């Protein structure tokens with residue numbers, strides 16, 4: 370397992386020199402022809418999780434890797450300094466020391482990929498993460514509905530960056546997708562990317578509010594062309610959030626964009642990913658469709674508030690042979 374983690378660390382270093390996506394000039398020729406066959410997509414993902422599984426020590430190694438790719442998230446109306454500080458402690462020490470010791474991973478410096486909070490909570494995350502390299506991700510642009518003016522969106526992004534966010538998760542205006550106003554969508558995302566400056570931008574499509582996979586694919590293309598560093602499924606607040614099927618649609622766009630431009634765009638499924646088994650399914654999908662290059666925090670994140678608790682529980686089971694109650698693995 371030590372070897373697997375060392376290999377993962379080497380992969381991360383390689384990817385940390387990744388050039389940012391500068392985007393492409395707007396042109397509908399890249400996506401006009403797209404027409405997604407829903408049943409083919411759903412068939413592909415249903416066979417994937419049946420055919421493939423990861424067992425025993427490989428499963429433990431994959432779960433540790435999954436932890437390094439979690440944007441540990443709290444986006445609740447009752448967030449306080451206290452729960453953000455506790456969440457950050459969990460990001461710094463995601464797995465109990467005794468479990469890590471049994472896995473011989475106590476010196477691996479395992480942390481989550483980032484901590485994701487609302488803008489007003491950034492100072493508390495900054496205080497708690499001081500001295501670490503864990504980035505703060507902030508949700509901006511009128512999260513989750515995005516129903517504020519473009520000017521306000523840009524101001525919000527700039528404020529979050531100034532407050533210390535190194536990653537900005539923006540929400541797009543879903544009406545522009547519903548009405549196929551692709552050029553307007555492109556302009557909006559472009560301006561957001563400019564406002565982000567050095568901060569990496571993850572563009573949330575809110576796929577649960579987009580009626581067809583064809584539109585999800587077109588919106589993915591527009592987001593990448595406009596300079597997004599990551600494309601992300603959901604806010605976690607829609608009635609349907611991340612699914613494997615919508616992920617397949619989006620990561621195939623990432624693959625095609627890479628083939629066209631040579632630029633690797635990151636992927637972040639978010640919302641409703643609560644179980645270790647779900648995380649493994651996503652990792653298998655990414656490995657099969659995009660390859661190992663994408664299995665690093667630079668190119669893949671889970672947006673999840675409670676997934677880490679189940680992963681820790683499964684690791685404890687791997688080590689002790691016993692399951693503990695979920696409340697023994699609190700997030701904050």
Ligand SMILES: O=C[C@H](O)COP(=O)(O)O
Nearest residue numbers: 605639640641672673674
């Ligand atoms: O971006 C992250 C999501 O808001 C987290 O959703 P979740 O609470 O369902 O894990």
